Amino acid sequence: VIKTRGLALPPSECKVYTPTALAKAMVAVVGREHRQWLEPSCGKGVFLKAIRDRLGARAQATGVDLDPIQASADKLGTVLRGVDFLDWSRTQKKRFDCIIGNPPFVAIRSLPPSLRDVAADVRTLSGDPIGIRANTWYAFVLQSIRLLKRGGSLAFVLPSAAEYANYSSDGRARITSEFDRVDLIRSRRPLFESVQEGTIVLVCRGKGGLGNTFRRHLVADVNAAIRRLGDLEGAVAKQCPPPPPAQTDRFVRLDEVVDIRLGGVTGDARYFVFSESKRKELGIPRSSVVPVVSKSHHVASGALSSNDWESLRNGDERIWLFRPTPKAVHNKAVSEYLELASNSGGCRRQNYKVRNRNPWYTTPLPSQVDGFITGMSDRGAWICFNETDDVNATNTLYVVSFKDRLGRQSRYAWGLSLLTSPARQQIRRITRRYADGLSKLEPGGLGGLHLPLPPRIPNAVSVYQDAVRHLMRGDERTARRIADDAIFGASCVCSRVS
Numbered sequence: 001v002i003k004t005r006g007l008a009l010p011p012s013e014c015k016v017y018t019p020t021a022l023a024k025a026m027v028a029v030v031g032r033e034h035r036q037w038l039e040p041s042c043g044k045g046v047f048l049k050a051i052r053d054r055l056g057a058r059a060q061a062t063g064v065d066l067d068p069i070q071a072s073a074d075k076l077g078t079v080l081r082g083v084d085f086l087d088w089s090r091t092q093k094k095r096f097d098c099i100i101g102n103p104p105f106v107a108i109r110s111l112p113p114s115l116r117d118v119a120a121d122v123r124t125l126s127g128d129p130i131g132i133r134a135n136t137w138y139a140f141v142l143q144s145i146r147l148l149k150r151g152g153s154l155a156f157v158l159p160s161a162a163e164y165a166n167y168s169s170d171g172r173a174r175i176t177s178e179f180d181r182v183d184l185i186r187s188r189r190p191l192f193e194s195v196q197e198g199t200i201v202l203v204c205r206g207k208g209g210l211g212n213t214f215r216r217h218l219v220a221d222v223n224a225a226i227r228r229l230g231d232l233e234g235a236v237a238k239q240c241p242p243p244p245p246a247q248t249d250r251f252v253r254l255d256e257v258v259d260i261r262l263g264g265v266t267g268d269a270r271y272f273v274f275s276e277s278k279r280k281e282l283g284i285p286r287s288s289v290v291p292v293v294s295k296s297h298h299v300a301s302g303a304l305s306s307n308d309w310e311s312l313r314n315g316d317e318r319i320w321l322f323r324p325t326p327k328a329v330h331n332k333a334v335s336e337y338l339e340l341a342s343n344s345g346g347c348r349r350q351n352y353k354v355r356n357r358n359p360w361y362t363t364p365l366p367s368q369v370d371g372f373i374t375g376m377s378d379r380g381a382w383i384c385f386n387e388t389d390d391v392n393a394t395n396t397l398y399v400v401s402f403k404d405r406l407g408r409q410s411r412y413a414w415g416l417s418l419l420t421s422p423a424r425q426q427i428r429r430i431t432r433r434y435a436d437g438l439s440k441l442e443p444g445g446l447g448g449l450h451l452p453l454p455p456r457i458p459n460a461v462s463v464y465q466d467a468v469r470h471l472m473r474g475d476e477r478t479a480r481r482i483a484d485d486a487i488f489g490a491s492c493v494c495s496r497v498s
């Protein structure tokens with residue numbers, strides 16, 4: 001962070017200047033007859049020049065930039081230097097026909113305090129503060145929408161995070177209802193030579209108009225983006241349904257709703273976890289074992305019933321956890337198994353987890369098992385709800401326990417929330433992929449997911465089962481669509497059109 005004359009500036013990485021040809025195309029697409037222009041982070045003034053070139057002096061341009069260093073283009077308009085646009089916009093009474101630019105891409109939390117507090121306090125379209133987890137570009141877009149006149153238009157170069165970042169989900173859900181038409185142009189190749197980050201051009205025309213249409217354009221590179229800007233009229237846009245009610249826009253951290261922890265850590269799974277045939281061979285009574293699931297494929301569905309678990313047992317899967325009560329150790333078969341030497345199939349009692357507990361053969365288990373999650377799946381995360389009375393899990397799986405005593409439909413509604421598009425986008429980001437092709441999710445990462453607060457869904461159980469069936473078949477798209485429809489109602493096409 002640079003400090004100039006008592007004013008803090010964001011890091012220099014945010015100073016990425018727009019190519020002239022792109023700036024001209026953006027001005028052309030929004031700037032037919034508009035007179036009052038605003039460039040909220042004008043930098044060296046590429047947009048001010050493009051406005052002057054196209055419309056001459058009849059277009060009145062205002063530029064703002066935190067950077068106090070003057071540029072030759074400053075003479076092409078009223079340029080306010082050393083000014084934080086976000087602060088300025090809070091008290092600005094003037095409204096503009098057209099707002100254009102390339103706002104800074106800087107995490108709000110990394111801004112110096114004076115800028116950070118103002119940026120974090122900018123309100124989403126639903127009226128909540130965007131907070132320090134958001135990014136400055138989002139604050140610029142929101143404040144710019146507020147400074148537009150009715151019928152006005154804006155065009156911004158934005159990072160591709162605009163399409164998926166959790167912090168801007170409210171903006172994505174609502175922006176089409178603010179304008180007559182919204183176009184989003186995504187370039188496969190970066191729009192700037194100096195930036196590898198994906199970029200988009202967002203064009204929103206006719207503030208307050210009732211068209212509420214949207215079109216996403218995928219183009220190859222900056223030249224194709226410029227050509228597409230010149231031909232937006234030729235591209236039909238789709239009508240968006242009204243935004244979801246504010247209630248469904250509320251996101252809650254998963255760990256505020258459930259605890260996610262490892263199943264029982266045996267310390268020696270080879271010894272403690274066995275199949276039905278092995279149990280019989282050892283003569284271990286039923287009272288000295290606990291039914292468990294111990295493998296990802298044991299929970300490859302939306303729910304585990306007693307019948308499902310019995311099928312696993314009949315298939316000779318490893319579904320028993322040896323866990324005798326202190327009384328049961330007097331049973332002959334149990335005591336023989338307990339005393340078996342480690343080189344003859346007995347427990348490796350020196351293992352860290354085993355030697356540190358008392359008695360060593362009692363594996364601690366989660367007490368409330370509402371569901372299971374496997375952290376090792378290329379299908380992402382879903383909850384396999386526990387419909388049995390007593391099945392627990394070993395530490396190859398995570399156990400889910402709801403913090404509040406929720407009804408069955410409400411628990412499954414949370415399962416659906418975990419399958420929605422915003423949840424899946426976050427899951428993709430927290431998935432660790434290893435060189436051998438393995439994907440892994442950690443309980444901490446899962447707990448930090450922000451899930452949409454589910455509405456009341458009367459048939460949540462069957463809808464969830466249906467969605468997970470598709471997910472298990474590898475059809476994530478349909479699973480997501482079912483979940484989005486259940487949680488958001490008729491979800492906005494903006495998240496789907498490509």
Ligand SMILES: C[S@@+](CC[C@H](N)C(=O)[O-])C[C@H]1O[C@@H](n2cnc3c(N)ncnc32)[C@H](O)[C@@H]1O
Pocket residue numbers: 010014015016017018040041042043044045046047064065066067083084085086101102103104105115
């Ligand atoms: C990505 S550059 C874009 C410059 C110019 N719009 C262009 O496209 O060439 C971002 C600009 O935002 C300015 N900036 C950063 N934070 C700002 C703030 N809070 N208020 C006004 N300008 C800011 C930087 O100084 C920089 O000039």
